[in-house]
Amino acid sequence: MSEEETVDIDQELDDLLTKVQPNLQDVIKRSFTNVALQQTKNGEQIKADSLGDTSYFAKNTQVNLSKLELVKPPTFHMQVISLDLKSMSLALRCSLGEVNVKGLYSAFNENLYNLIPVLAEGHVLISLSNMIADVKVGLVLEDDAFSFINPGIEFIHDEVLVKLSWPSPQKNGGYEFATTEQLAKHIDDLPLTAAVSLPLYALLREKLQRHLALVLRQATSVSEVMCCNPSLMEAYSGMIDTLAQNGNKVVDMILINMRRTLLQNCREVLQLPPLHATFIHKIGSLSFIGKFETDTGWVKNLATINRISDVSVTRPDPMKTSFQVTLRIKDLQIGYDEYRIRAMGVSCGGRAAASLQRHALHVALSVGLTRWEPYAQLDHLRVQQLDCSDLHVTGLGPLSGAAGLVSAWLRGAGCALAAPALAAQLQRDLHAALADLPLWDLLHAKH
Structure with a gap:
């Protein structure tokens, strides 16, 4: 042709x-x-x-x-x-x-x-x-x-x-x-x-x-x-393939930078504050007040972050290109290495951890020129889903009936504590990557 x-x-x-x-x-x-x-x-x-x-x-x-x-x-x-x-x-x-x-x-x-x-x-x-x-x-x-x-x-x-x-x-x-x-x-x-x-x-x-x-x-x-x-x-x-290739090229470079800095700066594991919970444990018609507490917890494996599909690219004007992408962390986990439960005069303790397989992060960013100076900015990074699965709890012993409660506490900690900590850390690393990389030049490179 x-x-x-x-x-x-x-x-x-x-x-x-x-x-x-x-x-x-x-x-x-x-x-x-x-x-x-x-x-x-x-x-x-x-x-x-x-x-x-x-x-x-x-x-x-x-x-x-x-x-x-x-x-x-x-x-x-x-x-x-x-x-x-x-x-x-x-x-x-x-x-x-x-x-x-x-x-x-x-x-x-x-x-x-x-x-x-x-x-x-x-x-x-x-x-x-x-x-x-x-x-x-x-x-x-x-x-x-x-x-x-x-x-x-x-x-x-x-x-x-x-x-x-x-x-x-x-x-x-x-x-x-x-x-x-x-x-x-x-x-x-x-x-x-x-x-x-x-x-x-x-x-x-x-x-x-x-x-x-x-x-x-x-x-x-x-x-x-x-x-x-x-x-x-x-x-x-x-036309569609070209849009996706350009978007993938930009986002992949950003993710490579993020993964490297997360590992180099030992930030792929985040600390979570201890949990303290009071609960009612029922046996038949009898109810007992119980206490659950942990030491400091963690959410880990942030450096396995990657995209799960092609990047969506739009051009609102000739001087601006916007990107949207869905990210996932391959083996995201939450856990507490030490927990203690007391109920009905019985005490036990051990380790509790869960996989956060069902999660999704939505990211939007823009690359463009303002007053002929290139810029790259993060528009938003949002945790849109975060749910626990594959719960592993050791040491429950006589309080094995509380396994469902422990699962609920980890699910709650994931939403209330891990999700905001995860978003804040990834936002910091994404901002740093956008400042480091010549994305305008990469996007408009002549081949």
């Missing part, structure tokens, strides 16, 4: 993408609604969506939450959509309405004194009103349809209402349930709601991503978009 023919094909592709984009955007919007109707009609979502037992640790606040589940499955209603076929990106906003989580709680601390008794257990209902999801994904070609990579999904809501009820002893004997409510502006403002923030959003992201995958598979035919023209399809595939 001559150079002139190549230019003609590139121009023809540019014109075609500009022409078909509005119609394809409308098709995706209709498909988004149709998928929601199909799921309702087919009677899907019969089984309640559940969250794992967890705990929250901060200062002298510690709460345990169990048997958590969504009161009803969320329904996604699209409000706004923006498609960019030249940058292979899709952005949308959808409403989930009110999201409710119910379960059981136990709390032993001073910080909740004004809300509930210092020592209490009962039912909790968490209501998040007017939940909105802002979604941005990169697009790829898969079996003649568009699919997505590097999902960036952020949730906002109006207010969070926590309703608690617990058995209160009466003067004449017996119990009746007392109730109280507390209102906050953000899910992370209250210990009971902060405990479910990360796992709840991870569950909602997972459901929304499954919804979007169905939408794109049903709504799009790439060959139809390309008018079944092999030359245009080849040019489109080449």
Whole structure:
């Protein structure tokens, strides 16, 4: 193919993408609604969506939450959509309405004194009103349809209402349930709601991503978009490959720098503060107050960080290129080398550790020129999922029934302690890598 023919094909592709984009955007919007109707009609979502037992640790606040589940499955209603076929990106906003989580709680601390008794257990209902999801994904070609990579999904809501009820002893004997409510502006403002923030959003992201995958598979035919023209399809595939290669080159160089500095500076293992938990251990109708405490903990293997897909690249203007990528740490683990439990007059101790296999980090960064000076900046790095699996606990002995509680405490420590420590450390190393590397030159190198 001559150079002139190549230019003609590139121009023809540019014109075609500009022409078909509005119609394809409308098709995706209709498909988004149709998928929601199909799921309702087919009677899907019969089984309640559940969250794992967890705990929250901060200062002298510690709460345990169990048997958590969504009161009803969320329904996604699209409000706004923006498609960019030249940058292979899709952005949308959808409403989930009110999201409710119910379960059981136990709390032993001073910080909740004004809300509930210092020592209490009962039912909790968490209501998040007017939940909105802002979604941005990169697009790829898969079996003649568009699919997505590097999902960036952020949730906002109006207010969070926590309703608690617990058995209160009466003067004449017996119990009746007392109730109280507390209102906050953000899910992370209250210990009971902060405990479910990360796992709840991870569950909602997972459901929304499954919804979007169905939408794109049903709504799009790439060959139809390309008018079944092999030359245009080849040019489109080449354009997509070039975008991904440029993005991969930049992000891989950053990750190599980060891995090296994490190892050289001995920062691939992060310290976590000790845990102190009070719990109720039940045997039949009898309840015993127990204590759990640890020495300093750790989260490790940060230097195995890598991307799990191609990088998504957009060019908002000729002087700026933006990148989005999903990162994972190959063997991320959390643990405490020394723990102690006392309950029912029995003491035991040992080591507790768990794998954090189910995790995802979403990163957005930009490279560009400002006043003809190159810059590289981190737009955000967010832990979007972090869940424990493969729990290993030694030394429980007569308190082996507390294994589930230990799992919940590690899951809670992962969300409340490990996730922010992990994000802060990786942000520092990513900022350093962006300052060290000539990314503008790398991106615009002549071959």
